[in-house]
Amino acid sequence: MERMRTMISPGRYVQGKGALHRVGDYLEQLGSSPLFVADDLVWGFVGHDIESSLRKAGLPLVREKFNGIPSALEVDRLVDVIKQTGADVAVAVGGGSTIDAVKAAGFLAGVRWANCPTVASTDAPCSALSVIYTENGEFEEYRFFPRNPDLVLIDSQVVANAPASFLVAGVGDALATWLEARATAQSGSKTMAGGLPTVTGTALAKLSWDVLWENALPAIDAVMDNQVTPAVEKVIEANTLLSGLGFESGGLAAAHAIHNGLTAVGATHGLAHGQKVNIGSLTQLVLEGARTSDIRDFIEFTTQVGLPTTLIEVGLKSDDTESLRTVAAASTVEGETIHSMPFDVTSDDVASALASLDRFSVQVREAAKLPSPVPYTTCH
Known part of the structure; x- marks a missing residue:
């Protein structure tokens, strides 16, 4: 196989x-x-x-x-x-x-x-x-x-009819699908389906990304009024079917491994899966050395969607070295999907990437006149 x-x-x-x-x-x-x-x-x-x-x-x-x-x-x-x-x-x-x-x-x-x-x-x-x-x-x-x-x-x-926050979380989960499938295709790693990625699985992951960038914002506005519009139908399908097929047959990489690492710290436990995955996606982009413009676009878009783009929004701090090392260690254990990246990733790499998020994300948000980060606590 x-x-x-x-x-x-x-x-x-x-x-x-x-x-x-x-x-x-x-x-x-x-x-x-x-x-x-x-x-x-x-x-x-x-x-x-x-x-x-x-x-x-x-x-x-x-x-x-x-x-x-x-x-x-x-x-x-x-x-x-x-x-x-x-x-x-x-x-x-x-x-x-x-x-x-x-x-x-x-x-x-x-x-x-x-x-x-x-x-x-x-x-x-x-x-x-x-x-x-x-x-x-x-x-x-x-x-x-x-x-x-x-x-x-x-x-x-x-x-x-459900709170819009659920759809927002789904967008965070689904946006990671293309980033991770792209990395898996580049590395030639196996997918969650047990084989190499198919062209179909990778293409569906990319389609999920494209649908969300085009439809997520109007869809979220619609569900705030409990309305079903064509944009809502497309985002539901992207979050559920396209992302489901894309992650499983396209592959997981760093974003979901970092999500799993975040669960090792109690301060993150009240957050939705997709909120933590979005931090994982942003961290993966940093690890990849992605173009600054791509990282900036991702921060701006996901902030507009309502997803966290800083550590303080998931209950952590960039100077909390112990917590970041805990997350990084759990993200890089043997068998984690972070090892599907097309290059070796160490625990130190992850800790450094996480620590670098807050300052740049805050600068991007200020420049774009987007809301400042609100610290998350488990008392929310």
Whole structure:
């Protein structure tokens, strides 16, 4: 498999206003006893629509509460629930944490699995892997599966009804896709799909980037008023499908490794995945020695989007040497995706790149008359 090129994808992707009203039609093609996993808040928003759709399709409704963190313990608990209920399809309803837990549990239980994202905040829904965290929220491991979800169904109106901050976080996650796929293609490293990147996977990563630079700002404005516009539909697809296919079959590199490193510091734990990934993307550009104009453009655009571009916005400081070394060490452990960069990256390299962010980013923001950074604390 070392020299094989691989492309993988979910069995079916469905997106549009009112899609949840059709969930029963799609699930009856997969099994007869679905188990829905969702937290109480999410279920309060969408449970009625799902129940109505299942009734029309003649399927039973069984729902289990998700407890918040996709930890090994939570995954094992859900495996037991799947077996006890006799479910033949595990269905995640919610954000990336719920989806990662259900994918891992569905695989271990030997059933099919489907995802119904209620936000477009990560590219987790389409992939054949789960990110597992400790009970304290620190990155623990990637778990890889031999296949992708059987169904990904996303209701655009539900996404537009959620706080705009979720869509913003998704943009941060998805913007990294092209930067990392580009680096992986240059280095000839393997992707998360288990082979070399395909031209298709790399092209989809680039398309995700292009769609977001063109549509992210008007889409965020629209969802602030809970509206679904063509720009919103495009950004949902970029965040979920294009980024999902692009990262998995195009490759991960420094940006997500640095995200994983950031989780090793408690000060970052209240932040969304995409917020931390954006710091990883910016750090990757610094590590690459990217043109100053490219780094400036990235800082200006992602600041306008509402993403952090300085350390103080993720609870760190450029002179906090101990924390930066902790992040850098965790980012560069053996097996991390940072080693897919087309050059060697050491822990010292990462620490230096992180420490250099604040001063330049603040200067860029001042010159562009953009808001000054607001320090983040876990009390937010």
